[in-house]
Every structure is written in C-alpha cells, then in structure tokens.
Amino acid sequence: MQKNIILAGVGGQGILSIAAVVDQAALKEGLNIRQAEVHGMSQRGGAVQSHLRISDREIFADLIALGNADLILSVEPLEALRYLPWLAPGGRVVTSLDPFVNMPGYPTMEEIMSELGKTERPVLVHAAELAREAGSARASNMVMLGAGAPFTGIEQGRLEEAIGALFGAKGQEVVDINIRAFRKGLQLSNI
Amino acid sequence: MNRQLLLGAEAVAQGALDAGISGVYAYPGTPSTEITEYIQRSKHSRESGVRSSWSTNEKTAYEAALGMSYAGKRSLVCMKHVGLNVAADPFINSAITGVNGGLVLAVADDPSMHSSQNEQDSRVYGRFAMVPVLEPASQQELYDAMFHAFDLSEAVRLPVVVRMTTRLSHSRSGIDRRTPLGQNPLKAEYAPERFVLMPHNARVQYRHLLDLQPMLEELSESSFLNETVEGGGAVGVIAFGIGCNYVMEARRDHGIDCRVLKIGQYPLPRRQVNELFDACSTVLVVEEGYPVYEELFRGYFGSAKIRGRMDGALPRAGELTTDLVAAALGVKLTGTAAVPGIVVNRPPELCKGCGHRDMFEAINLVIREHADHHVFSDIGCYTLGALPPHNAIHTCVDMGASITMAKGAADAGLRPAVSVIGDSTFAHSGMTGLLDAVNDHSPLTVIIGDNATTAMTGGQHSSASGSKLVDLCRGIGVEAEHIRIIVPLKTHLAENVAVLREEFDYDGVSVVIAQRECVESAAKKKRRAAATGQ
Numbered sequence: 240m241q242k243n244i245i246l247a248g249v250g251g252q253g254i255l256s257i258a259a260v261v262d263q264a265a266l267k268e269g270l271n272i273r274q275a276e277v278h279g280m281s282q283r284g285g286a287v288q289s290h291l292r293i294s295d296r297e298i299f300a301d302l303i304a305l306g307n308a309d310l311i312l313s314v315e316p317l318e319a320l321r322y323l324p325w326l327a328p329g330g331r332v333v334t335s336l337d338p339f340v341n342m343p344g345y346p347t348m349e350e351i352m353s354e355l356g357k358t359e360r361p362v363l364v365h366a367a368e369l370a371r372e373a374g375s376a377r378a379s380n381m382v383m384l385g386a387g388a389p390f391t392g393i394e395q396g397r398l399e400e401a402i403g404a405l406f407g408a409k410g411q412e413v414v415d416i417n418i419r420a421f422r423k424g425l426q427l428s429n430i
Numbered sequence: 431m432n433r434q435l436l437l438g439a440e441a442v443a444q445g446a447l448d449a450g451i452s453g454v455y456a457y458p459g460t461p462s463t464e465i466t467e468y469i470q471r472s473k474h475s476r477e478s479g480v481r482s483s484w485s486t487n488e489k490t491a492y493e494a495a496l497g498m499s500y501a502g503k504r505s506l507v508c509m510k511h512v513g514l515n516v517a518a519d520p521f522i523n524s525a526i527t528g529v530n531g532g533l534v535l536a537v538a539d540d541p542s543m544h545s546s547q548n549e550q551d552s553r554v555y556g557r558f559a560m561v562p563v564l565e566p567a568s569q570q571e572l573y574d575a576m577f578h579a580f581d582l583s584e585a586v587r588l589p590v591v592v593r594m595t596t597r598l599s600h601s602r603s604g605i606d607r608r609t610p611l612g613q614n615p616l617k618a619e620y621a622p623e624r625f626v627l628m629p630h631n632a633r634v635q636y637r638h639l640l641d642l643q644p645m646l647e648e649l650s651e652s653s654f655l656n657e658t659v660e661g662g663g664a665v666g667v668i669a670f671g672i673g674c675n676y677v678m679e680a681r682r683d684h685g686i687d688c689r690v691l692k693i694g695q696y697p698l699p700r701r702q703v704n705e706l707f708d709a710c711s712t713v714l715v716v717e718e719g720y721p722v723y724e725e726l727f728r729g730y731f732g733s734a735k736i737r738g739r740m741d742g743a744l745p746r747a748g749e750l751t752t753d754l755v756a757a758a759l760g761v762k763l764t765g766t767a768a769v770p771g772i773v774v775n776r777p778p779e780l781c782k783g784c785g786h787r788d789m790f791e792a793i794n795l796v797i798r799e800h801a802d803h804h805v806f807s808d809i810g811c812y813t814l815g816a817l818p819p820h821n822a823i824h825t826c827v828d829m830g831a832s833i834t835m836a837k838g839a840a841d842a843g844l845r846p847a848v849s850v851i852g853d854s855t856f857a858h859s860g861m862t863g864l865l866d867a868v869n870d871h872s873p874l875t876v877i878i879g880d881n882a883t884t885a886m887t888g889g890q891h892s893s894a895s896g897s898k899l900v901d902l903c904r905g906i907g908v909e910a911e912h913i914r915i916i917v918p919l920k921t922h923l924a925e926n927v928a929v930l931r932e933e934f935d936y937d938g939v940s941v942v943i944a945q946r947e948c949v950e951s952a953a954k955k956k957r958r959a960a961a962t963g964q
Contacts, residue, residue: 249776258602262435266604272435275601279460279545279887283814285778290601299678301601304752306766318776323767341779346772354770409961 240270241294242392243303245322247313249339250277250287253380254314256405258289260384263401264393265293275301284341286318293392312387314366314380315339316351323358332358333387333428335366335379362386362428369423374412378420385424395425436605438598439464441569442508442536445576447474449532450611452503453481455491457858458887459510460545461599462538466508467890478613484884486893487829487858488513492520492535496589499533500625502617504580511539511552516829516859518555521589525559526635527625528587531614532580536592538599541719542749545596547809547828549747551719556591556696560639562646563591563696564655565671569603571694575655577608582649586642595718597749598672647697655694658702661687665759666710668693668703670723673716673750680756688759698723712737714758718750777817785946786812786879788918790822792926793850793877796934797822802844808832808860810852811886811948812879823850830859833876837867840874846934849876854884857893861902867939868907875933876941879918881948889951896945903941912940919946 244261248254258274265272276289290303305324311332313319319334326332332355338345355361364386370379381402388398399418406414436444443465446454456466469475469482481498485491488509495507509517514537521535537555540546556563564579566572575592583590623631650656659678666689669677674692681688691706693699707713707727715724715738724738737743743758744750753763780787789812797803807813807823808831815822825835832849833856840847851860856878867874880899884890894902903913914933916926926944933940 250778262602266433266435271604273601273603275597277544278464278600283778283781283811284776286776298603299675299682300752301597301672301675302751304679304683304756306764317773320770320773323769326767342774342776344774346774350772354772 240392241296242292242310243308243327244291244310244312244387244391245303245308245325246289246291247311247318247322248287248315249318249341250283250285252314252339254287254289257312257380257384258291259405260398260401261291261293261391261393263404264397267397267400268393270295271298273298273301286321288322310387310390312383314383316348316355317345320351320354326358329359331360331362331390333362333364333383333390335364335383337365337367337379364424364427366424370420373420373423374416378417381417381420382424385421385426386428388421388425389428433604433606435602436569436573437464437600437602438569438572438594439538439600440468441573441605442576442592442594443468443472444605444607445573446506446534447472447480448608448610449577449580450504450613451480451506452613453495453498454506454508455485455495456508457485457488457491457513458884458890459513459538460887461540461596462508462510462513462536463887463890464599465536467888474610484891484893488517489520492517492524495533496520496524496529499529499531500618502531503614504532506534506536508536509538510546511537511550512546512548512828513537514552514555521555522559523627524589525561525639526627526632528635529583529589530587530617530619532583533589534576534579534583534592535589536594539593539595539719541595547826549719551722552591552593553696553719553722556593557722560643561588561591562586562649563593565593565694565696566598566655567672567674567692567694569598569601570605571655572598573605573607575694578654586646586649588639588642593671595672595749643697647700650695650697650699651701653695653699656699656702657692658705659690659692661689663688664711665714666691666706666712667714667716667759668706668723669716671718673718673755676750676752676755677716679752680759680761683752684756684759684761686759686761707735711735714738714743716744716750716755716758721746778814779817780811780814781949783949784811785881785918785944785949786815787820788920788923788926789877789879789944790815790820792916792918792923792930793848794820794822795927796930797846797848799931800846800934804839804844804848806832806836806839806847806849808849808851808855810855810879812850812852815850829855830863833860833863833874834866836874836876837863837870837872840872841870845873847872847874848934849874851876851878852885853878853880853882853895853899854892856899861906864903864908864939864941865906871938873937874939875930875936876939878941878943880943880945881951883948883951885948885950889948889954899943908939908941912936912938914940914942916942916944917946918944
C-alpha cells in the first residue's frame with residue numbers, strides 16, 4: 240500500500256489540520272509516513288502545499304516525484320491546478336470550489352472549471368456551504384478531507400478517530416461539527 | 431515507547447532533550463525555529479529545568495551555549511544558515527578552544543531559498559572550522575544523531591554541527607524514542623591554556639585541532655551515518671544527507687542497480703570513498719546544497735569521471751528532487767501535465783489589518799514628496815512591503831543592514847535617509863548600527879515597526895519592544911525629542927504623516943517607533959483566552 244497525496248491551499252486555510260488527521264490515522268495503522276509542509280514566508284496568504292506520503296514499505300523521499308500523486312486534495316480551486324504536474328495517470332483531483340482571491344489576475348470560475356474538467360472525474364465540492372450545514376464554516380477543511388477520504392487508502396473509522404483526537408481539546412461540540420463536516424464530504428465521493 | 435510523529439526540527443529537539451541537554455540557545459529563523467519552540471513547549475524540559483528562552487541573536491546564542499558547555503553541561507544552539515554568519519566568530523573560535531560538556535550546533539539550510547536571501551551551505555563552515563559535521567537523511571536519523579553528536583562532542587572535545595535542510599526540518603515522520611539520559615553535573619574547570627585565545631595558547635590549540643583530523647576521519651569510517659548500499663554497474667553514486675533519499679527513491683522507482691555511498695558524517699570517510707571511486711568508472715555526486723565535495727573530488731584540473739552539479743548532470747542551484755536525480759542517472763522521464771496558463775502566482779502578503787500596512791501607507795505618502803525616496807529595510811514580515819500594493823522598500827540584505835546602509839547612504843549625501851526595521855531585528859543587529867549613526871551625527875530616520883513579537887517566524891518573544899525599545903534608543907544617544915511614537919492605524923494617518931515629515935526633515939538621527947501589536951499575536955491571545963474560558 241502506498242499513497243502519495245498533495246494537499247493544496249492558501250496559507251491559513253487549514254491544510255495542516257487535514258495533514259495532521261491523515262498522519263495520525265496512518266500512524267495508528269502502523270504505516271510509514273513522510274509529510275513535508277511549508278512554514279515561513281509563504282504562510283502569509285501565499286500558495287502553500289504539503290506532500291503527504293503513506294506506505295507500508297520504507298519511504299525515502301519527503302517529496303513526491305512528478306506524475307506520482309494519487310490524489311490532489313485542495314481547499315481552493317485555483318490551487319488544485321497549480322500541482323497538476325504531480326498528478327499520476329489515473330490520479331484524482333478533489334477540490335473545494337470556494338475561490339480565495341487575494342491577488343490580481345485571478346481567472347474566472349469558468350476557466351478554472353474547464354481546466355479541472357480535463358482531469359479524470361474530478362470531485363468538486365462546495366465546501367463552505369456544506370461546512371455551514373455541519374455547523375461551522377471553519378470546518379470546510381474537514382469537508383474536503385471527507386471528500387478526499389476514499390482516495391487516501393485509510394478507512395473512515397480511523398480518520399474519524401483522528402479527527403476526534405485533533406479537536407478533542409476544544410470540546411465535544413467542535414468534534415461533532417468536524418465529524419459531521421467530514422461525513423458530508425465523504426457522502427459526495429462515495430456515490 | 432510509542433512511535434511519535436515529529437517534524438525533522440522536532441526530532442532534533444526531542445533527541446537533544448533525550449540526550450540530556452541543560453539548555454538550548456537560539457534566535458528564530460526558518461527552517462530552524464521549531465527546534466527551540468518544541469523544547470519550550472516540552473513538559474520534560476520544564477520539569478527538568480532545561481533553559482530555553484530566545485536569545486537576542488545567533489552570536490549571543492552561540493556564546494551562551496559555549497559557556498554552558500564550559501560549565502560541563504550539554505548545550506544545544508540552533509539557527510538558520512545565515513544565522514551562522516552572525517555566529518561565525520564564536521563558532522570558528524570554539525573549534526580552537528574546544529568544549530567541555532557536549533556542544534551541538536543544529537543549523538538548518540534553505541536550498542531553493544524558500545524563506546531566505548541565499549542558499550549558502552553550512553557544511554562549508556564545518557570544513558572551515560574543521561569540526562565534525564553530521565548530516566542525517568531522515569527524521570529518525572536526526573533523532574538518533576543527536577545522541578551521537580553529544581557523545582562525539584564530548585569524546586573529541588569539539589563542537590559538533592548537525593546540518594539539515596528545509597525539506598527534512600519541515601517534514602514529519604514517525605520517530606521511535608530511546609531511554610532519555612540525565613543531565614551532566616556542573617563541572618567548570620580552570621583551563622585558561624585552552625580558553626584564553628591569546629596567540630601563544632591559540633597556536634597550541636590550533637595545532638591540536640589539526641592533529642585531531644585523522645582521528646575525526648577514522649570516526650567517520652565507523653559512523654552509522656555513513657554506509658554503502660551495494661549495487662552493480664559502472665556508475666556509482668556518492669550521496670550526501672537527504673540527497674541520498676532521492677537516489678534511493680529513483681533507484682527503486684526506475685529499477686536502477688547502482689552502488690551508493692551514503693554520507694552522513696564528515697570529514698569524509700576516506701576508506702569508503704576510495705572504495706567507491708575504485709569500483710566505479712563514473713561517480714555521480716549528489717549534494718543537497720553547494721557542490722562542496724564535488725568540487726573537492728574534481729580538483730582544480732577536473733576529472734572526467736565525476737558528474738554532478740558542476741557539469742550540468744544536476745542543476746547548479748536549488749533543491750534536488752527524485753526526478754532530477756533520476757534524470758542524472760540516465761532515466762528518460764515521461765512528460766506530466768503542465769500547469770495551466772491561467773494559474774497566476776499567489777505571493778505572500780501582509781495580513782489583513784496588519785499595522786505594517788498602515789505604517790507603509792504613511793511612509794509612502796511622505797517619502798514620495800521627495801525626488802529621492804529610497805527606503806532601506808530589513809528582514810521580517812515588513813519585507814513584504816517590497817511587493818505591491820506597497821512597493822515601499824528598496825533594500826533587504828541582512829539582519830540590521832537597514833540602519834547601517836541608510837547611514838552609509840546618508841554619509842554619501844542621500845536625503846532623506848530612511849530605514850525600516852522591526853523590533854526583534856533592531857534588537858538582533860540594529861542597535862549597534864544606530865550607535866554608529868549617533869556617533870557620526872548621520873542624518874537618518876529609523877522607523878521601528880514595533881509589533882512586540884518576532885512575527886515572520888510565527889510570533890516568538892522579541893528581545894526588545896515597547897518601553898525597552900524607547901529606553902534603548904535613548905541610551906544609545908538619540909535625543910529624546912527625536913524619539914517619536916506613532917500608532918499605525920488608519921485613524922492616525924494624518925498625525926503619523928506629520929510626524930514622519932518632521933523627522934525626515936530633521937538633520938540628525940531620529941527614531942520613529944510605530945507601535946501596534948501583531949494581529950496574529952492578538953488573535954492567538956484571544957483564542958487562548960477563549961480556550962481557558964476567561
């Protein structure tokens with residue numbers, strides 16, 4: 240079993256929480272993990288990405304080779320496109336459709352949809368809306384994790400357990416909101 | 431013990447704690463900051479009294495670490511690569527004095543310059559100082575290497591460098607821990623013949639350092655960080671640090687059977703290197719950083735046998751990847767999707783509501799009244815003032831250079847001469863430059879963006895902010911009436927513009943302190959207060 244996942248978004252959007260959940264779940268599964276992330280200057284509203292690799296054999300490199308990502312999981316639609324050179328043949332793009340516009344020249348949604356449409360059966364998610372339905376717009380990253388979950392190779396229960404552990408300190412209500420958000424995303428991909 | 435998921439930087443921290451350090455000294459700098467932050471958060475370090483607050487700069491950090499070692503205890507000092515330029519003086523000289531308690535310098539290089547102004551390779555400093563350098567290739571190796579580094583440091587009585595790069599420092603992996611060691615007892619000995627570096631002592635000590643070198647080479651030959659991976663074929667690889675990860679990945683992905691010598695401890699293990707060069711007709715040198723050893727292998731007159739960054743087999747600059755290494759090993763890579771043309775860059779920016787935004791707005795309004803409107807700046811969040819929409823600063827070179835460069839330009843006749851620096855950077859390296867300006871009566875306005883934190887690296891404690899900053903400027907000799915405090919807020923714009931205009935026009939040294947808490951720190955405080963139910 241080996242999965243190469245690129246998590247994408249804008250600094251501050253919570254991709255590291257997604258990574259933390261998958262990491263913990265993979266650790267519980269006894270899998271090897273390498274998860275490279277971006278700290279420093281780019282965190283200030285810049286494009287950020289995390290290379291997440293899980294495997295039952297030894298992982299050597301912290302970075303995924305081009306054309307080797309099984310999944311691009313993005314919390315922002317334009318950011319999903321930035322990492323297409325890493326997508327493996329048959330790899331999937333799962334992305335939020337909520338644009339984060341903080342620079343000039345941001346393309347139209349039609350242009351973005353057209354590019355996303357060129358990938359194999361992209362999973363497109365109105366994450367913020369589903370997160371609000373779950374109880375908090377802040378949980379949209381967990382909606383996205385849910386939507387990407389079937390492609391991570393880790394079972395739902397393990398991921399939910401890790402969500403519970405990550406948000407546990409903030410109380411049961413926050414855990415419940417995030418689990419609901421996760422399941423809303425999961426439903427989209429499981430159809 | 432349970433397997434723990436740690437960043438490379440955190441593995442260094444946990445390794446150092448478990449190896450029994452009594453203190454860590456550091457100034458924040460990406461990608462090294464998380465080492466010290468981890469130790470500060472650690473329950474173990476609080477319970478066992480491991481000293482861990484931030485130092486004013488890398489030089490003070492290194493010297494304090496050397497002092498702790500002098501007193502017999504194990505100490506860790508951490509910095510980013512350019513920080514070692516600041517600490518170079520004590521670092522190089524500590525190789526001459528030697529150490530008592532284990533002293534380990536963890537230095538994090540930033541190839542590809544993700545958050546830095548250059549990609550200098552700290553291994554060069556290691557060679558320069560002639561001390562052992564460890565370059566682990568994985569998070570687990572980093573953890574294990576910390577035990578080894580402290581033992582080695584005490585065995586050879588030299589500081590030991592642990593070098594890592596961004597990708598290892600900022601990547602997580604599962605770590606198996608060992609049984610923690612206790613701290614060393616306090617044991618300061620009088621040894622002026624080692625520690626008083628007057629020429630008659632220094633010559634003896636330097637001779638001793640030279641004499642140690644063959645032993646250091648032997649120690650490398652038996653190090654767990656250096657190993658040969660058997661393979662066939664005429665092409666061999668010598669791979670350093672995480673460069674080896676890409677080699678191993680490419681080897682497996684593309685079914686390449688080549689012999690690999692993995693290097694993780696310097697000076698080079700001569701026997702293994704000789705074996706590789708004897709066994710292979712071509713050797714690819716894979717280094718994450720400068721082609722330090724490739725250049726050495728080639729020698730001045732070159733060698734047709736060697737491939738690497740210097741002949742284009744690998745790019746001369748920037749980080750390595752599996753793809754680059756695979757290509758250098760002769761793999762024809764198939765094309766992958768391109769980034770669609772509509773994908774525009776998303777550069778970082780100052781946070782919404784950040785006081786620096788208002789500071790730059792006021793500066794721009796006043797400075798553009800002048801034909802010459804150069805603004806000398808420095809290293810911190812406010813460096814983002816160079817980008818649109820601010821386009822407000824024109825230099826950023828090294829910590830503290832805003833003040834001294836503005837001074838030099840003022841001395842050359844440039845008016846107004848304006849410097850923009852943060853509170854933490856001012857404390858780090860700005861104060862001494864301000865003293866130069868005061869002593870020289872250089873007409874200069876220093877604007878200190880005081881957000882009461884080291885913001886760019888994630889909000890660490892700043893050595894001087896608020897009233898301490900005012901007192902410092904006063905103490906350095908800036909006249910009280912030319913130390914002005916403004917609040918960088920929209921509502922204060924007219925007032926701030928007036929203050930800046932007066933001080934730009936003043937023919938002497940003035941300091942304008944723009945005081946407003948970092949919005950990130952404020953939000954963090956609020957979240958913490960909410961979490962504790964206050």
